[in-house]
Amino acid sequence: MQNFADPFSLAFRLILSGDAELLTIVLLSLRVSLTAVFIAALIGMPLGAALAVGRFAGREAAIVLVNALMGLPPVVVGLCVYLLLSNAGPLGVLQLLYTPTAMIIAQVVLVTPIIAALSRQVVEDLNGEYAEQLRSLGVSRAASVPTLLWDGRFSLMTALLAGFGRAIAEVGAVIIVGGNINHVTRVMTTTIALETSKGNLALALALGIILVTIAICVNAAVGMLRGGARQVVHA
């Protein structure tokens, strides 16, 4: 392979050059993954909270299932979403295959179990502290879910970041349902896969460095947001 230092200087030059193609790809990556995390949070957090406070038959089994689904292979998810959205599949009429929407759907499937499983843990711990007080205030189990989610918001941020990390880094699902179409569905990871297959290893690695840098920036931004808010709202 090429000199190992090359990718770093290349990554640096790429960032400095403000390359329009690169910017498009980076923005699409962020848009797809952040949207997926947002939707997955809307589903996963209440689901996790329900598993944490609920008392129903099969709850233990459901927790095991959700925990196991954290390890869903992206390729399998991609394949399933492809079969759903394909013109030969049940949702073919929606014409979503090879669009960013298809990529968002696949990532939602990947990320929801992660957010649900981690939310369940956070909410269960908090509920241990809150449950009696909330019952005393006349708040039922079901009605306590929004309270627990809101009061656990700083810990839940970690769940969101874990989901975001999974979404922004995976390639197996988006390359199948997105098709890695230039200017349409090409994101950071599929570009890295493409450049690797072209043998442009330095460029691929440079893009990888940029991807990691973006992930660090998003984490830092959330950290700052959280730090600022925590100072004011929380002990």
Place this chain on the structure above:
Amino acid sequence: MRDGQIYAGGAPALPGILPLLAEGLVFQAGGRRLIDIERLRIAAGGTTIVLGPNGAGKSLLLRLLHGLIAPDAGRLAWAGRPADAATRKLQAMVFQRPVLLRRSVAANIDYALKAHGEPRAERAARVAQALEHGGLAGMARQPARTLSGGEQQRLALVRALAVEPAVLFLDEPTASLDPAATAAIERLVSEAARNGTKIIMVTHDIGQARRLGDEVVFLHRGRVVEHSDATAFFQDPGSREARAFIAGELVL
């Protein structure tokens, strides 16, 4: 500071839910009867102190009466009818370690009022009054969990009182507080009692029991050993266990 109009929970105008009658109340865990009470009647008015050595089942009894846990046998009746949402709405409880939401001091009180179904329009004023009452007005915007231990418990107490309960359960509310903070809590509790709120309070501080109690329920190994007027109880306890307890001996 005193505001009888606002903290007159259980005032005569409200439908009374007392007396509280427990019959055949049993709670067991691991095959042991932790609570086994044939009959306990707590009447309206004044402060009932639940006393007893560690492990007597005081906290458990309070949770059973408040309805936080369900008994394995027996029944509870509030003024002759079983516990339901309406009787629940007229009760509140303060725990040994205050459970404060991760929100501002004011938001903690607002949350309790909202959960109690108070209309939004009235809540802001009632939050302000409760804060004033607890001496917490200057800390309204502060995160509740940054308060000192005494302030936290004061907040928990005025939050419980904000919904104007007819019955207030207190589970060793000053167990981990210094004397000054304890005095502040006791002041608020006596004031609530004077305003007509029935206080049912667990403590193992005999001094506190003497200061606040109108009657005493003495619990030992899950059973009511004595239930009598406070003055009589402290002057002449009727049971060996209570005598030993008041004398400061180890009660096994």
Place this chain on the structure above:
Amino acid sequence: MRRRSFIGAALALAAGLWLAAPQAEADDRFIIVQSTTSTANSGLLDAILPAFTEKTGIEVRVVAVGTGQAIKNATNGDGDVLLVHAKPAEEKFVAEGWGVERFDVMYNDFVVVGPAADPAGVAGSSDVVGAMARIAEAGAPFASRGDDSGTHKAELRLWKDAGVDVAAASGGWYRETGSGMGATLNAGVGMGAYVLTDRATWISFGNKGDFGVVVEGDPRLFNQYGVILVNPEKHAAVKAADGQAFIDWLTGPEGQKAIAEFKIEGQQLFFPNAAPKPAGQS
């Protein structure tokens, strides 16, 4: 209150990103072409498609996968046009009714690349079948696509002609990567294995190491590309008119000229050979 600014900042960030990102899903006019890595990764399609888009207003979205997967995707109706290189499979696709009609577009050629050490001693040969027999005989490592792609199918035909049973050698000197051309070349360079590749991918490949072309010029290495419109009678979603317009352009004088003019490092990679059309048809 503080919590509002907290949520507000998050929402503003999300909204900003959404607006800043290209709205690719807007209902512009486009077709999807299921094609192979050799045409897309070599840069051919990127080079010639803008002219077509400019002329017709039709954007061409290329999904670059192996020929086998491209044909399967097209069978599912997930594409309007198929542009691949495996003539027997293409003819079967049309015969089964999935495609309307197959047209020759162009050809390129395969080459065998290998390490400078050349353990099988095949460098400079123009007899691919003989060279492959020697590789098998020497037990020199050979990296195969193993992915049912057009290149893989061509390679298997050559082994058959050479009388070598590669299935028996699988896992030994014969190593199937189950990956695309580029990944297989990366693997081949990594383990010093011979690889059959299309010339276009090889020339534009960036990680050659000490590898070079060892066998080329055999007529059996000829690699024909065909283009097929996916049958709208099978899949109503197929954009038949726009897809046909693309096929007409690609096999017509403008497309053919653009293909011939595409060069990397001064080398022409694809040679147009569409049959001239009767005057009335385009």
